[in-house]
Amino acid sequence: MSVDDNNKRIEKLRALINEHNYRYHVLDDPSVSDAEYDRLFKQLLELERAHPELTTPDSPTQRIGAKPLASFPEIKHEVPMLSLENAFTPEDMLAFDRRVRERLGVDEVVYLAETKIDGLAISLLYEHGALIRAATRGDGTSGEDVTQNVRTIRSVPLTLRGPEIPALIEVRGEVYMSKAGFHKLNQEQQKIESKVFANPRNAAAGSLRQLDPAITAKRPLAFYAYGIGQFSTDFMADTHAALLQQLKSMGMPISPETKTVTGVDGCFDFYRRTANRRAQIPYEIDGVVFKVNDRRLQEQLGFISRAPRWAIAYKFPPQETVTTVLAIDVQVGRTGALTPVARLDPVSVGGVTVTNATLHNEDEILRKDVRMGDTVVIHRAGDVIPEVVRVITDRRPAKTAKFVMPAHCPVCGSAVKREAEEAVARCSGGLYCPAQCIQAILHFASRRAMDIDGLGDKLVEQLFQRQLIANVADLYGLAIEQIAYLDRMGTKSAANLIAALEKSKATEFDRFIYALGIRGVGEATARNLAMHFDTLEKLSQAGVEELERVPDVGPVIANQIKNFFDEKHNQAIIDRLLAAGIHWAPSATSTTAQRLRGKTFVLTGTLAAMTRDEAKHRLQSLGAKVSNSVSRKTDYVVSGEETGSKLRKARELGVAVIDEKSFLKLLEEK
Ligand code: 9MJ
Helix, strand or coil, X not given: CCHHHHHHHXXXXXXXHHHHHHHHHCXXXXXXXHHHHHHHHHHHHHHHHHCHHHCCCCCHHHXXXXXXXXXXXXXXXXXXXXXXXXXXXXXXXXXXXXXXXXXHCCCCCEEEEEEEECCEEEEEEEECCEEEEEEECXXXXXXXXXXXXXXXXXXXXXXXXXXXXXXXXXXXXXXXXXXXXXXXXHHHHHHCCCCCCCCHHHHHHHHHCCCCHXXXXXCCEEEEEEEEEEECCXXXXXXXXXXXXXXXXXXXXXXXXXXEEEHHXXXXXXHHHHHHHHHHCCECEEEEEEEECEHHHHHHHCEECCEECCEEEEECCCCEEEEEEEEEEEEECCCCEEEEEEEEEEEEECCEEEEEEECCCHHHHHHHCCCCCCEEEEECCCCXXXXXXXXXXXXXXXXXXXXXXXXXXXXXXXEXXXXXXXXXXXXXXXXXXXXXXXXXXXXXXXCCCCCCCCCCHHHHHHHHHCCCCCCHHHHCCCCHHHHHCCCCXXXXXXXXXXXXXXXXXXXXXXXXXXXXXXXXXXXXXXXXXXXXXXCHHHHHHCCHHXXXXXXXXXXXXXXXXXXXXXXXXXXXXXXXXXXXXXEECHHHCCHHHXXXXXXXXXXXXXXXXXXXXXXXHHHHHCCCEEECCCCCCCCEEEECECCCHHHHHHHHHCCEEEEHHHHHHHHHCC
């Protein structure tokens, strides 16, 4: 083949790879599988190796390659990289909007709303479409030249695309690490006993400031553009929204979480919606940003010192705060697992007062070396239990002692045992231990088990301590007058509880199995057991071998199930429960009702008609399997609003995608 032919092939491959990159990183709509992409990439690599003279710096193979640096050269920003003014309260937002309206002499302003990505600000300079320099924000006037590291970030285009590439444009945005990428990186770091990062922002900053670009290349960094710095006269956009669209058409990734909103009410609405969806957004955000959409109006408003007058960052309340550890208690769980819990000097984190934080287990508390009296950073996200992130050792008082796991259960005094392979230490008291009894009752009553409304921990503790109940079967023998005189109860709440107990008697077989609290039998295993055995009698008499035929049941769990049913005490309780009237419809899990048996579903995005949990339950009750990730074995992907990578994967693998309407129809079919 002639040099010309080779060059043509190389250029064709580069164009193809760039196109696939664009579809993947910018449009979120890839048209080839990862394997196909890798194959093309390898082809290009081999051709360039055979013909080094045909390799160009903008080739997609040239992301990595530069040698480690001794330091990062300083660069000056032609147009200063400004920061944003912050708003922390609705009043701050109202004041911002008022200032903007008054200065412009208008009644209402249209804003472009964006998420405030928690990464680090970067400037990318493109000359005639080629990336020639990347720099950190630094102090806003000058930053560090991190070009060779930024080149390794796959979502940063090395060349701009399209017919209207300006002679010069400086794209600004955020380099960040997705939550998933961050967790994966930390797991790997832990494995090689290397530094773990406190949060995705630190991980992104640490990765970008590596002097060796080969290390940066291995880190899961990504980029979203949200603005521009200097640009030549051939670039034009009337609004900020149009500017983002133009950047996107040139190959720049833009966050899908952007929206034009009208007036301050539109801002509040966006803020609320985003705060509610925060946990589902795949990258960490610390607030939302509002920018006056009309760029002429932006110019009219201008700047104050270091920030534009036309933009504001409305921050979410912090999820982390600092407090002191008053004591470390050890809690006993349903299976006897001992969990150390830090009792904290009460603090407000994100609007909620936190008084306890979990320390997970013995290894975790020793790794973090949390001691009584320590000043600690605590983190609270969504509905999960707050946790201690780290100790501020500089503030440790004199004479503190390392935590020691007690040798005896703090509740019942039984010996504490820890199996060689397990991270948890357990109380060996079993149902002799009041803590384990109370937890077992609470588990039995919980929403996803017997769903006994109103039977919370305070009530169960009282019932237990007053010896009105000793186990779950006793619940169904309670009378109104026994409950009515308890603390915080009365005749009405007592009657409600009795009604809830009555209602719970009509249940489902798998819920009942789960409610028994057999060690190792979670919801999924309970469902599999119900499906396999269809009657309680068959299940309770099954041998280990038979049990092991059930999906997800290995020898350890099979033995635990067998031991549970062999225990006479357990059998007596089950008999009493059935005698009290607990029943389930045999058809609920029998094969006749299993219309979707053998089908695997993946749910993605939000559904309007029900929560994802409900959808999952409905599918499972029809015999379907619900999986978290899309694979070739997936039969259907149910796509709600605002979906992402799962939908992409489904398209890649040719898996059927159905929308909410079709999904509801499928559930309703007879
Ligand atoms: C972040 N961090 O997501 C800006 N930002 O605009 C967004 N930061 C910004 N905009 C002007 N979405 C200066 C900084």
